[in-house]
Structure formats: C-alpha cells, structure tokens
Amino acid sequence: MKELIAKAAGLLESNTVQVVIGYGQGSADRSRAIFITQPSDCEQLIFDSRCIQNLAVYLTKAEIKKMGKPAIVASIPVLRSIVQLAAENQLTNDSLVVLGVSPESQLVEFESLAAIESYLESHKIEIDEKYRKIIEDIKAKPVAERFAYWVKELEPCFKCYACRAACPLCYCTRCTVENNQPQWISVGSHPLGNLEWHIMRAMHLAGRCTDCEACYTACPMSIPIHLLTKSMLQDVNENFGSYGSSISKPNSLSSFNPDDKESFIR
Amino acid sequence: MSKIGVFICHCGENISATVDVEKVAEVAGTLDGVEYSTHYKYMCSDPGQSLIKQTIKEKGLTGVVVAACSPRMHEPTFRKACAEAGLNPYLCEMANLREHCSWVHEKSDATTQKASDIVRTLVEKVKHNKPLQSIKVPITKKALVIGGGIAGIQASLDIANAGHQVVLVEKDPSIGGHMSQLSETFPTLDCSQCILTPRMVEVAQHPNITMMTYSELEKLEGSIGNFKATIRKKAKSVDEKMCTGCGLCTTKCPNKKIPSEFNTGLGTRTAIYVPFPQAVPNKPVIDKANCTYYQKGKCKICEKTCPTGAICFDQEDEFVELEVGAIVVATGFNVMETSEFAEYGYGKYKDVINGLQFERLASASGPTLGEIRRPSDGKIPEKIVFIACAGSRDPAKGKPYCSKICCMYTAKHAMLYQHKVHGGHSYVFYMDIRAAGKNYDEFTRRAIVEDEVNYIRGRVSRVYEENGKLIVKGVDTLLNAKPVEIEADMVVLATAGVANPGSEELAQRMHISYDAYNFFSEAHPKLKPVETNTVGIFLAGACQAPKDIPETVSQASGAAAKVAILFSQDELSRDPAIAVVNRCAPPLFSTCVGCFMCATACPYNAIGEELIKNRNGEVIKRVAKVNPGLCQGCGTCVAFCRSKSIDIDGYTNEQMYSEVMALLNND
Amino acid sequence: MNEFEPKIVAFVCNWCTYAGADLTGTSRIKYAQNVKIIRFPCTGRIDFMLLLKAFSEGADGIIVSGCHPNDCHYTSGNFHARRRWITFRGLLDLLGIDVRRIQYSWVSAAEGAKWADIVNTTVTNISELGPYADYAKVANYLEKEANL
Secondary structure, three states, rough: HHHHHHHHHHHHHHHOOOOOOOEEEEEOOOOOEEEEEOHHHHHOOOOOOOOOOHHHHHOOOOOHHHOOHHHHHHHHHHHHHHHHHHHHOOOHHHHHHEEEOOOOEEEEOOOHHHHHHHHHHHOOOOOOOOHHHHHHHHHOHHHOOOOOOHHHHHOOOOOOOOHHHOOOOOOOOOHHHOOEEEEOHHHHHHHHHHHHHHHHHHHHHOOOOOOHHHHHHOOOOOOHHHHHHHHHHHHHHHHHHHOOOOOOOOOOOOOOOOOOOOEOOO | OOOEEEEEEEEOOOOOOOOOOOHHHHHHHOOOOOEEEEEEEEOOOOOHHHHHHHHHHHOOOEEEEEOOOHHHHHHHHHHHHHHHHHOOOOHHHEEEOHHHHHHHOOOOOOHHHHHHHHHHHHHHHHHOOOOOOEEEEEEOOEEEEEOOOOHHHHHHHHHOOOOOOOEEOOOOOOHHHHHHOOOOOOOOEHHHHHHHHHHHHHHHHOOOEEOOOOEEEEEEEEEEEEEEEEEEEEEOEEOOOOOOOOHHHHOOOOOOEEEOOOOOOOOEEEOOOOOOOOOOOOOOOEEEHHEEEEHHHHHHHHHHHOOOOOEEEOOEEEEEEEEEEEEEEEOOEEEHHHOOOOHOOOOOOEEEEEHHHHHHOOOOOOOOOOOOOOOOOOOOEEEEEEEEEEEEOHHOOOOOOOOOOOOHHHHHHHHHHHHOOOOOOOEEEEEOOOOOOOOOOHHHHHHHOOOOEEEEEEEEEEEEEEEEEEEEEEEHHHHOOOOEEEEEEEEEEOOOOOOOOOOHHHHHOOOOEEOOOOOOOOEEOOOEEOOOOOEEEEEOOOOOOOOOHHHHHHHHHHHHHHHHHHHHHEEEOOOOEEEEEOOOOOOOOOOOOOHHHHHHHHHOHHHHHHEEEEOOOOOEEEEEEEOOOOOOOOOHEEEEEEEEEEEEEEOOOHHHHHHHHHHHHHO | OOOOOEEEEEEHHHHHHHHHHHHHHOOOOOOOEEEEEEEEEEEHHHHHHHHHHHHHHOOEEEEEEOOOOOOOOOOOOHHHHHHHHHHHHHHHHOOOOOOEEEEEEOOOOHHHHHHHHHHHHHHHHHHOOOOOOOHHHOOHHHHHHHHH
C-alpha cells in the first residue's frame, strides 16, 4: 500500500497526472471512490476487501476528463474494464496511467495498454460454479414458469438506472432509453418496461461485459441482474470462443466466423 | 402535416380477383394523414402514372404509396413518375399486394384485410420518409492496372481501346507474367510466347498505356472515382531513355551464375540482365543483391561497355503519385515449390521438378533449348512420372481446393514429352481428370489414346532416389488398390496454385478482401466475379483463384468492361440509401461516442473517423463518419449502434418502428 | 376446432427472402395468411428490439429470414445477424420468452417453395402453441390494472 501511495504522490508532484482515482474511506464502514489532486492527500488512499467498486466507470465521465490526465488504482476487474474501454477506442496509451493492484495487493505497473492485456492472460474471466448452477436451474424450469420467475424477480426494479451508472461500459452520452423517436424502451417501472430495459442492457453488453458485478452491487433492490450478464458471457464464450474483446482482436459480436454453428436456423 | 396519396392497383385481375380493391382504397382513405385514396386497373400504364402525377400536383401530396406488385418490379417506375411530377422520388413507396397477397391466398375477407394491413404499414412508413438526393461522386477517367501478366495486358488493352488512359504497373523487369514462361498452351498446343508477345508489344506501343515495369504499389488512398496511388519505381540502375537494348552489357557481366527466376532456377543469368529475350521493355536492370559493384564496390564493367552511357549506378527508387478512377488487380499466382513436399524429397532430388519447371525444359528458348533433359546430369529421361494433385485437394497441406489447370497441363506435359522423346514412357498418377473446358476432354483423350500416356488412378505415397533412379511408389485404385512401383528418370509434380507472396500485404494496402489462401475475394461468388467489395477496384485473373488462360482473358475483359462502364459517366450517381452518423447542437455535437463498433462491422470499410474541433482547432470529440461514396446501404452498422447514433436513410429506425407498430395495430 | 388465427410478423431481407417470397407469388403457391412481411435491406439491419416490439404489440410469432451464409448481397450482414440471433436467442431462452415462437431461416431468391413451407410450418407451430398470452399480459399491464 505504501508503494501505491508513494507512486501516486510522485505522479501528482511531477504533474504527470492531474488527478488520482482511487479508493478512500467512506461513511460508516464503507469505502468510496476518491479523486485526489494534491500529492499530500494521497495518504487517504486505501485498498482492502471493501474496495469492490469498479473505478473504470469514471474514466469516461466528462467531469473527470476535465480534471486532466488521470492515474487510476486498478484491481483485476478494473483492469479488465480498462482493456475493454481501450478496445472500444475510449482510451489510448497516453490518456491515463494505470496503477495496477494484484490479487496479492502488490503494485503492478504497466508501460502500455497492451501490457495490461498480456498481464490479464494469467487472470482470465471465470464464471463461478455457483452461478453456473443457478443459471442451469433456471433454464431447467418450463418456459412459462421461467418467464413468471423473471417477471417477479424484475418487479422491484424502479428504473433508477444505477446499474447503468455503475457499469464502466455504459458510457453512451445518450442512452437508447433516452431516445423517444422512436421510443424503444418503455420507461415506466412496470413488467414490460423492466423486461425491455434489462434485455436491452444485457444485449448491449454481449461480448463486452467483463463480469465485474458492479451492476448487481449498485442495484438498491439487489435484483440478480448479474445472472443475465453472466449467462451472456457464458453463451458468447461457448459460441464464439472468447469472453470480451481485446485491443488486438475485434468484438465477438461485430466480427464473425463463416463457420459459426447454430442449430435453429432452417 | 402528411398528405399521402394511396393508389391501389387492380393489376388487371391479378389483384382484384382475390382482394376487394375498392374496400382497401376506402379504408386507406380513412387513415390519418392520407389525403387521397383511389384504385385503378393498371397503375403502371401511362394513364395510371398520369393519375399519380396529376394527383401529386393537384393535391400537393407529400408522399405516395402505390399498392400493387412487388417493389422489386416497379419501384423505379413509380419513383420516376413522382420525380417527373415534382415530388422527390424517395417519398414514394410500394405496398406488395400481388406477390405477397393476392397471388398466394384465396379470395376472402381475411385476404382483403391483409391487403389493408399491408397498405397501412407502408403509409406509416412513408410518413417518416425524407427527401433524398442521389449522391454524386466525380470520376477521374484514368485506370491503374496492377500486374502485367496476360490478365493485366488484356485489361489494359481493352480499357485503352475504349479511349481511356491506363497505367500498367508490373513488379518484374518485364511484362508477360507466367504465360511468357510456358512452352505450349492447351488445348491447341500453340506456342505461348507467339500468342503473347504481339500483345506485349501492343501494350508497349499503345498511346493510351503508360507502362511502369520494375515498379510496385506503395500506397493507396481515396475511393472510387478518386484514388490516389503512390507507385515505387525501383531503381533499375539503367537510364531507359539512353539504353538502346543492344544487350552488350549482359554479355560482359562477370557474374554469370545467378539462378534465373524466369527459368525457375534451372538456368542462370547475369547480375545485369534482361529476364528473357522477348522481354518488353527489352532493357536490362541490375540485380543489386548480386552485383559485384553494389556489394563490394568493384567492377563497373557494364558501364565501361555501354556504348551510350546508359548505366546509372546512383539511380534511386522513384515515387510517382497517380490520380486514377478505377483499379484492376491482376497480380497473378504462383505454384508450390517441390521443397514443400516431404514425401517427394523435400526438393533435394534435382530430377523431381514442378510443372512450371517442366514448361521451361519444354520451351524452345529455355535452359535446355526445348529438350527434355534431367537437371541432374542432362540425360534424356526414358521414364517420366507426372503426379497430379500435388498439394491440391489436400487439407493436410492446407489447400483443400482444386487448382483447376493441373489436369490439363499434366496431359499437355505428357504429350509434349511423348512428342519429343520417341519411345519414352510416361505415367500420370491422377485422382480425377478435370477437363471441363471447350475441347478440353478431347485433349486429354488424345494424350491417352494417341500419345499412349499411361494414366494410373491412384496417389503416390513416396518418391526416393536409389541408384540414380527415382523410385515412385503409388497405387492403382482401378485395379483394386494394386501397389505400383516405377523406376523413373524424372518426376514432375503438378503442384498446387497458390497466391503470390506479399498478396496479403497488397490486399491490406488496397483494403480489398482476401480469403484464407490469400486469393483476393470477389464481391459475390456468382453474380460479381470481377468486382471486389471495395467499389472501384476490380479483379482479373489468377489472383482471384487459379484459372486457365481463356478464363483469365474473359475475366480481364470483364473487369475492363466494368471500368469502361464507370468511365462512361462523368459523375457517379449512387443510391442515397446510405448510413449517416447524427450531428446535433453543441456541446454534444453528436450522440456518437466514438466506439467504432460500426466500423468493425462494415463490410466495405466505409466508416472512418471525424474529428470535431472547436474554433481554436482543438479536438473536442472523435466520432464516426460514413463515406457516402463507399457505403452500400446494408444497415448492419445501424443495428450495432448502442446509442442509436447512426441511421440509414430509406430504412431509418423511425420508419422500421412505425412499420412494426402499424402492422400489428388495426386501430 | 381451433379458431385461433395467429398473428405473425416476418422480418426479411430484400435481396434473398423478399425476392424468394416474390417467387412464391409468381409461382402461385398458396400459403397461410397469417404472416405479414416487413422489408429490410439486409438481415444485418434487423434490430433485436424490433422483435421485442412485435411481441409487445400482439404478435404471436415471428419469422426472421435472410440470405444463406456466404450469399449475402452485402457480403457479411447475415454473418453478423447470425451471431446476434445466437446471442439474443440464448438470452430470451434464459428469461423464459418462448423462443419456439421465433423461426429463423435462410431463404434464397430461388426458394419460393421453401418460403411457403416456412410460413405454413410456422403458422401450424404457433397455432399449436396458442396466442402469446404471457407476453400480452405483461405488455398490456395498464389494461390489466384498469380491469381491477
């Protein structure tokens, strides 16, 4: 941790970056994201098991961009999001400094975004067995029961869009829900509106989601929306051979293999 | 405010026999936004079209729906009629009541209801139609042909004879390509050079053709009608204007043992050389890698010998920029080397050669002056084995395809051998005999019947050397897989046709598609064999796939015709149903966030970037931009865009949404 | 006696399936009436949201059809569409939206008979499955509330 603080302070002092995005002490016993502009304030940086928020979400926010070049404290989920953002042309090697934190809480430095991608080769996404089982059990139900299950699960959703705000890959300045010509998604928090929103969100994350679970953590009603994204991740991996995209390879959905297999097209 | 006109056609009785057209017209008249609704027996006829034009003018219509046959039939007809009446043609849509309704259902209320539904759907769509203008792109009437083999030669001559300027770029010192290396061509057995060289000379002398040999494409920018190509003219070290082609330098050059590329390594050449005697242009170049002066700083004998002082050692590569409107890619192909066959000796047996090498042996101007002699000791082979399908049709060698020409040239080689070596024995190991062209099967029959070539249906598992002979171990499947062993003096492998080295880089430089074997991809395998997905770039010859000379010439003329079609217009007029990225007021400028997923999905590379700058020139935002000259209007980008920032005129999000809504809602 | 007449929307591409359906017409092959076609330039253009909209507006079944792989008029639109459908279908299946109600097919411009067959088979299947009441209930929540 001391290494991280020292490095962050050094970057600010030399004006290599103008803001450090990291975790700090929050209210009660929570941690929160902090944005440090003074080298001396770097002392506030913490890193422990409470620090699960995906900080990469701030990299695309206009308010942060205005502050200047950022350095970002990045655990594995954050690193994955950074690589995905870079693959989508939102970040370049010069636009940020990444202060990686390994699973053993050691500082890891990267000279380029491609280096992060190589590092992540040894920390690949793995869908936990527990979730695979839950998804399998849901799929085992008969169709009508499955539908009723989800309509009920999605009922508490009141369209706060916290899931959208927390997801680092939701950086569109105008979301599809904000389109009213035509009105693609019913905006009300009723069964149809909830269903359409969550289907659209999951589809827009297909081939891009990095399984950070920020959406689920952010949901005030604890709706298991991460099951949808995990199921997508599984499907994309099984059918197209990889989880997310990378800087060197295109997105699974916007590329194709002439030999893609399916059993349902006549 | 919409003022839509709906015109229901009876189509004689084709529609009115099963659909109550009067009722449909009546119901359409009650729809919100419909100003006028009527029916008529033949909408596409003169009076029918006049009715539409008149109504447009009298009622001030803002949109027209003609409910009749399929739009694939008459959409252009009715759009033209609307344009003549002063209504933008893209404000006219057709509802398909014939092919999709009256012809496929029985007469009933339900059929009439379906017809009404279809009309209602298109009325809702038309309300969202926008007036569009055909996109005009200017055209530079000059063509670039890359590759000077028979394909490039044919294409250049055709385009030049059509009255347009052509620049022909060839990477070797002479044009002619592989055809100039052939001895005789099937199925007529005419001398290849005899039919080729007159064309080569025609190219050199044609007033509309500028030849650039020993040159390559360095860079390509721009799009159809307006390409900018940078050509690297490699330094020949010879001043072409001073050189008379006397050839004295080539006789005096001390470096004589360089393997000749033209003779496929079976003969030698000097460092300053002309690739073959009939070369066009017949002026030498210096091979810097093998020249004593360039490598060691000593010699210069050619300079001393040259009577006109044409040798120029300090000549450097020159870059020429060309502005052209169309490009024909005719870079040809190559054949696999014998060294790629472990089972046939890894290339270490001198007397195991490939088809192109055999051509040089059989060629009157070749290293053996046309006599079939073993490369190892110069003796004439008494027994010669030809192995067809060496590498082709072989997934294990990574080439599952058929190379098309080998069955024919193997028969030809066997026949030439039999003609030159009376009393010689030739064997062909084959899988199938593919002789599908005109007079082709008769040709292969001749080899078997008249020239007594032994055709054995089976493959060869191994060739190895023993006591100066090549032992060929094969099998005869027509005799129940009987093993066959032949002690041959020479083995000729009909190796697979492959793409030239450097094809992948060239394709990437030109942004054209290529397949897994690095052959260039045509735009549509059946209906667009000479176009690529990059509009304005056409294909000719074996660079697209292995093929014989008649097909190559046909394809080259086809490509030339496409170029001529392009150049017959002063401006390129394209269908305006293309994608557009939205722009809106500052500070947002566009809802596009620059993720470029659309660009990765576009089959035509039509989406690039646009930098939105403020008044000080600083970049605020990087967004996607569609090149209207390249976009073909498929709309795949639109379906990918998460923020719905890109839309396609003619099939906008609003239009498609309103169609779905209208289709399912009767009220 | 099944009185139920399903409402089916077909999303088809202009170059293959639309032309194939035209051929069915010119060949005068008769088929069930329940399918109405919406024309797209390419299957790559078909937004998955439109399929959901079709269901929410009362469609009981959907047909999505385009050019065979390798035959797309725009080269690769149908390849992208295929990946999108594989992904979308998986998601719908997890959510319990009845994927049996969506028939995907490749119908070329020469396959007039195949189009008629696809239509007839789909209509039969959807008739057996019945009206899509579950989705209609969700889509017409307001009416449901008003009926209380």
